[in-house]
Amino acid sequence: xxxxxxxxxxxxxxxxxxxxxxxxxxxxxxxxxxxxxxxxxxxxxxxxxxxxxxxxxxxxxxxxxxxxxxxxxxxxxxxxxxxxxxxxxxxxxxxxxxxxxxxxxxxxxxxxxxxxxxxxxxxxxxxxxxxxxxxxxxxxxxxxxxxxxxxx
DNA sequence: GCCAACGTTGGC
DNA sequence: GCCAACGTTGGC
Numbered sequence: 815x816x817x818x819x820x821x822x823x824x825x826x827x828x829x830x831x832x833x834x835x836x837x838x839x840x841x842x843x844x845x846x847x848x849x850x851x852x853x854x855x856x857x858x859x860x861x862x863x864x865x866x867x868x869x870x871x872x873x874x875x876x877x878x879x880x881x882x883x884x885x886x887x888x889x890x891x892x893x894x895x896x897x898x899x900x901x902x903x904x905x906x907x908x909x910x911x912x913x914x915x916x917x918x919x920x921x922x923x924x925x926x927x928x929x930x931x932x933x934x935x936x937x938x939x940x941x942x943x944x945x946x947x948x949x950x951x952x953x954x955x956x957x958x959x960x961x962x963x964x965x966x
Numbered sequence: 967g968c969c970a971a972c973g974t975t976g977g978c
Numbered sequence: 979g980c981c982a983a984c985g986t987t988g989g990c
Contacts, residue, residue, distance in 0.1 A: 821988090844973075866988050924989080942971035944987045 817950040818854065819861040819872070819938060820912075829862050829873040829917050836879065836913040840887045841895040843907060847947035851910050852882045860912060861950060861958065863938070870924045872958065874917040882908040918962050932957045 820839065822828065827837070842848055858878040864870060884905035887893040900906035927933055937948045950958075
């Protein structure tokens, strides 16, 4: 099993929204992020990160419930994420389905993540990094979960 | 709202 | 294949 981190703007889709319904993670239009999704397996766990908002940080945990499959929004001309280079016969973009696992009682803030030397290699914490889907090592997963349990 | 950092596009 | 211009991301 592998671990991941995925960013979402809570004003658009938050951990509370995920709690009410499983979701298809469509609209990813970045090659690196797409390739990470293609490497996801059923049962992988995901830190759900809230970006571009008041309370930035990891809000909870989600689970991957499907492997990557073609993102149909990419060939719908009316869709905001339409890409003329992607077709049903030759899809260019992919998505996975996620379900809610847990919401942390308190968001693990970005600033508190930056305080842990064990996490300094996470792409998330690198200056200027904009990757929206990234792998998390087992060590990083454990360190962050430990951080979370201490805040209860 | 600002702006630095990044990925993508397209002219050459 | 280079690189300037552009659009987007995302913390502050």
